[in-house]
Amino acid sequence: MxxxxxxxxxxxxxxxxxxxxxxxxxxxxxxxxxxxxxxxxxxxxxxxxxxxxxxxxxxxxxxxxxxxxxxxxxxxxxxxxxxxxVFHQRPAGQVTVDAEPLFTMKWLVPRLGDFYTRFPDVELRLQANSELADLSRYEADVALRFFHAGPANQAAPLLSDAPLYPFAAPKLVPTPLPPEELLKLPLLRDRREDTWRHWAKLAGCPPPAAAASDWRMRARLAYESALAGHGVILASSELAQTDLAEGRLVQCSDIGFRMGSYHLVLAEGVLRRSAVRLFRDWLLDQSAALRSGKQ
CATH class of the missing domain: 1.10.10.10 (Winged helix-like DNA-binding domain superfamily/Winged helix DNA-binding domain)
Structure with a gap:
């Protein structure tokens, strides 16, 4: 019929x-x-x-x-x-990716060579923003963002729930320090939450001296300050991978904790485009170790 x-x-x-x-x-x-x-x-x-x-x-x-x-x-x-x-041998198209600046520079950009090699006809348009783009207005196709409790009512696959650890430059922390000594060093703040107070509690130490105000650095500035040896930063471990491998940072303690997760936020209907699906699948493959706890 x-x-x-x-x-x-x-x-x-x-x-x-x-x-x-x-x-x-x-x-x-x-x-x-x-x-x-x-x-x-x-x-x-x-x-x-x-x-x-x-x-x-x-x-x-x-x-x-x-x-x-x-x-x-x-x-x-x-x-x-x-x-x-399936019958198109070489997928092509454009994907506009909106991501947090630090995550973009420290985690995403170093891996993009693999994507460009595998998919030379797909153009990635990167825009690094601290605020989430309005995907409903097509300001971007996808966004990479950190959420404390996960995004609500959005298609947003998990990229990483890697924990926060203390990191510092080797010239500031040349040898491992016990937590109580580490907390005496300058502590860099890049979040509104008092993450250092929480870390001290996990380490069994008295809380560090309260900050004089709620002022904090931007995440990128705080991270660069840690690289320069100006203090210790609590950072998600995926961001520090390259600097750890190349000796610019050291992990100061095995004590860490999770306070949120990175997600790939997808604009409605965007997965009907093969270029976006390729980027999503590639990104989830690249970040698989961050979801399994392997670093």
């Missing part, structure tokens, strides 16, 4: 308009004009005998029937796209 299928162009127009809740946004994505989207959607509504959008003073919104239909057909269109892309 033949399938009862609407025209593919009508489905693509509806699906894009439903995701954006905008005919103009769908037209821009599909590189057609606004009237083409409207014509396809109205034709699909006539075929289904249902209203999929309701008009608003500025734009459109999905009806309940439209929302149900969108939820049903989006995975099907994604599967068709993925099956088709």
């Amino acid at each position: 033949p399938r009862s299928l609407p025209p593919l162009n009508a489905l693509r127009a509806f699906e894009a308009a439903g995701r954006h809740e905008s005919f103009s946004g769908a037209a821009e994505e599909l590189n057609v004009n606004h009237s083409a989207i409207s014509r396809h959607v109205r034709g699909l509504e006539d075929r289904l005998g249902a209203q999929l959008f309701r008009d608003l003073p500025r734009g459109v919104a999905l009806t309940q029937a439209g929302a149900r239909y969108l939820a049903a057909i989006t995975p099907a269109l994604d599967r068709i796209a993925e099956a088709t892309e």
